[in-house]
Amino acid sequence: MKTSIMRGLLAGVATFVMPFAAGATDLEVTHWWTSGGEANAVQELAKAFESTTGHHWVDGAIAGSGNTARPVIISRIIGGDPMAATQLNHGKQAQELIEAGLMLDLTDIAEEGKWAEIVQPKSLLDACTVDGKVYCVPLNIHSIQWMWTSNAAFEKAGIDPVNNWEELKAAAPKLREAGILPLAMGEQGWQEAYLVHNLLSGTSEDLYYAVYRDKDEDALNSDGVKAVFNELAAAREMSAGGNVQDWNLATAKVINGEAAAQVMGDWAQGEFALAGKKAGQDYNCLIAMGGEPSIATGGDAFYFPLNKDPEITAAQKDLAKVLISPESQVAFNLKKGSLPVRGDVDLAAAGPCMQKGLETLAAGKVITGTDQLITPDAVGQIQDLMAEFFGSDMTPEDAHAAFVEIILNDE
């Protein structure tokens, strides 16, 4: 009873406050957020959408990361019977679909909603923009430059918790002696590739851009890049014997104190929270792996495949407005553990790790994510290379040479 009154009130307020089109439409939304925390976050979006617009959110979740969902999404779009909205990583992934004219142009509502002013950092909106037109709604920012460390593990080894990558390397022998794995690393290319990106951006922002954006041959062959591959060899050494595949199982090792550290994106904090661990007390989150703080702006975005039905088109635009509204941004990102795409919302409820991210974001210390600089093809090849490197005794020199080859051949 109470809830229905609340819902009625909310709906009433919404109709006054927001000038949404009347009439209920079913909107099918595809995404790959299926785990507990993720599903809760999506629930916020669905609730906000249904209560403010009166439309109906038809959920089309497909688990198993983008590799499972993407063929489904793309097949449906080119099959001429698309879903109404779909999650995709922003960046170069959807560009061809946009160029083929299969995606809905959101420029009018973007201008109306002044997205150009509210979206922070601006590069997120740029990633959605093709030829001056906006085609997607950035939803959140996920950063990958984090190192998570376990205080219990260091205590067991009788040493102070480390503050950065160099200290971790120095502490590795002692950790090993105490039977602790210095670095937990899931044996999957994408996890290992994050380390490449992080070590590069950690060396210097200029080097990072020279490699990924400018694809500069001299920079690629510089000592800085070569040094990164020696660091990778050190990481291989430190993670040897971990024998885990999934990233969350690697995180579990840090949570249990079996491993000292893991390099993983900000979503790892959800695992710590689920296990009832407290930041600072049980574990530490080191942004930029303990170096100069910066945040790479990767993340998720929603795209809206073009639909012939004008009612659906109107509802799609309603959804786009809801997604970027301050209320949804706060509700969604708090549940998801990611950062909001607008700087004008209050996230006081965020945990200490998220606060660090917010501060870095507010200070404007952002770098463009690799997804927006190189093609998915190159990203995938780097992942393959890293899988091979970490799974064999390949020399850093060979890996470096292969890396240079991949970047230079990326168009």
Added chain:
Amino acid sequence: MVDISQTYSASRRLDGAAGARPKRRISASRIMTYGILCVICFYYILPLWVMMMTSLKGMPEVRMGNIFAPPVEITFEPWVKAWSQACTGLNCDGLSRGFWNSVKITIPSVLISIVVASVNGYALVNWKFKGSEIFFGILLFGAFIPYQVMIYPIVIILREIGLMGDVWGLVLVHTIFGMPILTLLFRNYFASLPEELFKAARVDGAGFWGIFFQVLVPMSLPIFTVAMILQVTGIWNDFLFGVIYTKPEAYPMTVQLNNIVNSVQGVKEYNVNMAATLITGLVPLTIYLLSGKLFVRGIAAGAVKG
């Protein structure tokens, strides 16, 4: 090449084992036979055992425990959860959500693919026309094409004939991909039937369909059983086609199974995963058990003759 009359007469003893030596006594070789069979069964049962046991344990027990040990405290909660509570995205009604969809997809797909393939086999054996063998050769080649390659071309074909996103489009896809092996089985089976039957029916003036329905089909129960089992297993377990060529409201059970199992964040509920797999496998398994000897007989006739 097996003499047809000989193999046909041999099918009479399909119901009973004959083997090398029909002596019945407990000997060393007898013990060895059972010994080896038991070892082999152990290998086959071990994973099933682990799945069963895990699906009956609570999560704390799964986490600490020996995967081979039976549960200390039996709980059916994982089964209940897998069937009716596990979430996929926003829908928290477990596998039950997709069960009827799977039934709705499987029944027409199995029926139509079997009808088409049996007619193919019949035409190939009894009504050979110029080039029929070549088409059959191409069909067999098709059995080796990786499915992934066909996804986009089929999307385009379905779009052009207006079946994209429709359950009937999916039925068509299953019919196409089941055709090579099924046609092979039916063709071999029909070829093993005595030709006199066919000739006699011709003399009686029966036509193409008349002979098929009145003479061949009634004799072909075993091979239809085999075809049904292969198709039910394949279509019921299909994930890729089901998720690509239909919409969320028509997604088969395997989509929920995948969503339950492949959610990457949070604690993996192994017990629910195992229960979900077992539940999904129940339908093909039941059909195996029910069909029993017919299956072996059908396989014998369809795969073996020639």
Added chain:
Amino acid sequence: MSVIDPVAPRAAGRPKKLIANPMAKIAALPMIMTALVIFIGCSVWTVVHSFTKSKLLPSSQFVGFDQYERLWSTRRWLASVENIAIYGLVALVFSLVVGFVIAVLLDQKVRAEGAFRTIILFPYSLSFIVTGLVWQWILNPDFGIQYIVRGWGFENFTFDPLHNPDTVLAALLMAGLWQGTGLVAVILLAALRGVDEDIWKASRVDGVPAWKTYIWVVIPILRPAFVTATVLIATGIVKLYDLVVALTNGGPGIASEMPAKYVYDAMFGKQNLGQGFAASTMMLLSVLLILIPWAIFEFRGKKRG
């Protein structure tokens, strides 16, 4: 083509007018359409697009043999080819040998044959999405076989095939054979039931040992069944994907990558359709390279005979 082509000798005896029957052609239309439009059409489409720069969507921007050059200089592809060659050969031989042995054992008038048959067949009915997980557990050193055997007092026992590049294919084989051998065994068992009783009587009279009779007399008679089984196994090997993803995901490193996985990842992960098409063209080509000589051999052999 004894299995594939059991009809040829009989067709000659058929009245000519039947050949012209239009109904048969109409009835065979679905097959003809499938063969031409789907299998030939899509294969040609794939081959043509393997020469293009197709990325996320198929394009018609031709780039010659670029995709092939890249393919054959990619270590992951080379490893995949090597892996499938090893896996394929061993899986084929093992499936046939083990399947045959099981079939022979079951044909010894064993009690509860139905139960045995069901047990070896049931893995075929389960989806690999989760059975891969079970095998991961069983092979995992921390709670699988190694853990159990050490618990029995063999402290130095080591069994960790999944995390060793040299043995990971053996782990794949363990799970792959578990799923596929049952069907092979049942096919061969069925075929054994078709072997004439007189053969056994004759060999007993001559005093030939049973194993010799099996190898020299029975196996040649079962040839057609072996061919069917081989076709089933081979199609499974070429398409090997689910099992690898569920069990090892290609790892450790790239030690268990397979061609079908390369195709899938190139097309949908890397969004490089051209590369995926080039890889699948190579797969199609190798299937043809094996099938055509075999077909010619079979066909000629029959005509002479």
